[in-house]
Amino acid sequence: MPLSPSASADSRRCRGHPELQDEACLNFNVYRTQGVPLDQKLPVLVWIHGGAFVAGSWKSFDGAAFVASSEVPITVVNFHYRLNSLGFLPSALFEAEGLLNLGLVDQAFFLKEFVQKHIASFGGDPDQVTIGGRSAGGHSVGIHYFHNYNEDTDKPYFARAIHQSGSVTARAFPNATYPLYVRQFTEYMAYLGCPTTEDRKAAMDCLRAADIDKIREISTKLYNDSERNITWPFQPTQGGPLLEKFGSQSGYDGTFFPVPVLTSNVNDEGKYYLPGDLETNEEFLAYMHNGSPALNATDLSLLAELYPDPAVDVGSPFAHSPNSTQYDRLSAAWSDYGYICPGQETAYRASVADVPTWKLRFATNASWPAWQGIPHTSDTKYTWDEPTVQHPDISHVYHGYLASFVAAGDPNAHRYPGSPFWPRYEPAGYGLDSAPAMQLVVQPDNGTRAEPDAIRREVCMFWRDPERAPRLNK
Structure with a gap:
């Protein structure tokens, strides 16, 4: 049963197209298995949508289908939060005003003040709440999961968590002094005609009076300027609420x-959005360095060794790229840096703390061309058992594990009939000398099975190195 406290026109204010965004957007939907009395409190999945923290909508997750396909009764909630510069404006001004990470604050407010206090009125069990999300939603889940300190110490507002292509250490979340953020904020304020002097009151008064259309215009312009290099503006900021320290x-x-x-x-x-026109080692390193400018010469030299240059090494695993010499190499490096190795770090830290942990590699195409592989978001529609996907059998399997985890805290308890057992992730140690932990690979043609988490282990140790993490703003 979909329920929303806001009219449909209002629901557009947070989502998708920046030209529709404003701040009046904290609204939600609730879906619950039909025919179950409201006094029977069901496990709850609260889904945080993705969209690079600048766009996106609850429409990216079909809560009704997820509920309808579940073997056991559950409740699903999806919601909106402030996005783009209205939700994330990294700057010294917003840090001084205590206004960093407003989108994350929205999420925490919703999870604590609505879900925990009121989901029982919708037949949900506040003690069995799973938070889940993909991409920026997965990063958000990671940020909440890794915030057992400050006002949240030992007061969890969820019982389990699902990260899909997301982590607290994904990509990079610099602080407000990051030079790129300073330049982007300066351009933002100049476009709006607002001062950037030390007069904070004048600056805030100007921003509060600014035309929303102009805010949308400059926000879109700054995002478009950064898209090729994936140096996106309007991101969670280290030092702000929920990210007081690096993940x-x-x-x-x-x-x-x-x-x-x-x-x-x-x-x-990374093949979802990386450029396909880089040809040389210098261009490869410059691209990676631009995204992480604190990497030093030693870091960059190691990076070049770990990802052999296909322009000079015929044995490189990245040779014969489909559209440019460096495309497969760049895609592998950015995938590892931004998603895959951070996901491994999340699984490792949770597992060694004796937390029940499961890790998965999704290897099923979603009608992408062969040259693009299985890029970011390929698992989206498989999540809720969607019959129109390229491999409907995988949709049953993947959804079954996820729904089982929501219902029971274990992906195996109610998995789809015939699906293989998904072993817990239990690493024997930290380094390359230890045996890799087991994960699940989900792939078609009866190929779903347990496997060692052994793909590019050496490069993941590079990206996960504690000494290097500050230089990566992770």
């Missing part, structure tokens, strides 16, 4: 909620 440090400190966790990635995350 990697929270992992080392053990300041995360020890509740069951499931993390997954697709094979070729």
Whole structure:
């Protein structure tokens, strides 16, 4: 049963197209298995949508289909939160005003003040809440999961978590002094005609009076300027609420909620949006360095060795790229940096703390061309058992594991009939000398099975290195 406290026109204000966005957008839907009395409290999945923190909508997750396909009764909630510069405006001004990470604050407010206090009125069990999300939604889940400190210490507002292509250490979340953020904020304020002097009141008064259309215009322009290099503006900012310290440090400190966790990635995350025109090693390194400018010469030299240059090494695993010499190499490096190795770090930190942990590699195409592999978001429609996907059998299997995890805290308890057992992720150690933990690979033609998490292990140790993490803003 879909329920929403807002009119449909209002629901457009947070989502998708920046030209529709404003701040009046915290609204939600609730879906619940039909025929179950409201006094029977059901496990709840709260889905946080993705969209790079600049776009997206609850429409990216079909809560009704997820509920309808579940073997056991459940409830699903999806919702909107502030996006783009209205939800994330990294700047010294917003840091001083206590206004960083407003979109994350929206999420926490919704999870604590609505879900925990009121989901029982909709037949949901506040003690059996799973938070889940993909991409920016998965990063958000990671940020909440790794915030067992400050006002949240030992007060979890969820019982389990699903990260799909997301992590607290995914990509990079610099602080407000990051030079790129300073330049983007300066251009943003200039376009709106607002001062960037030390007069904070004048600056805030100007922003509050700014025309929403102009805010949308400059937000779109700054995003488009950054799209090729994936140096997106309007991101969660380290030092702000829910990211008072880097996510990697929270992992080392053990300041995360020890509740069951499931993390997954697709094979070729970066091929969703990376450029296909780089030809030389210099261009490859410059692209990676531009995204992580604090990497030093030693880091870059190691990077070149770990991902052999197909322009000079005929034995490179990235040779014979489909559209440019460096495309497969760049895609592998960015996938590892931004998604795959952070997902492994999440699984490792949770598992060694004796938290029930499951890790998955999604290797099923979603009608992408062969040259693009299985890129970011390929698992989206498979999540809710969608009959129109390229491989409907995988849709049954994948959804079955996820729904089982929501219902029971274990992906195996109510898995789709005939699906293989998904072993827990239990690494024998941290380094390459230890045996890899087991994960599940989901692929068609009866290929879903347990496998060692052994793909590009050496490069993941590079990206997960605690000494390097600060230079990566992770």
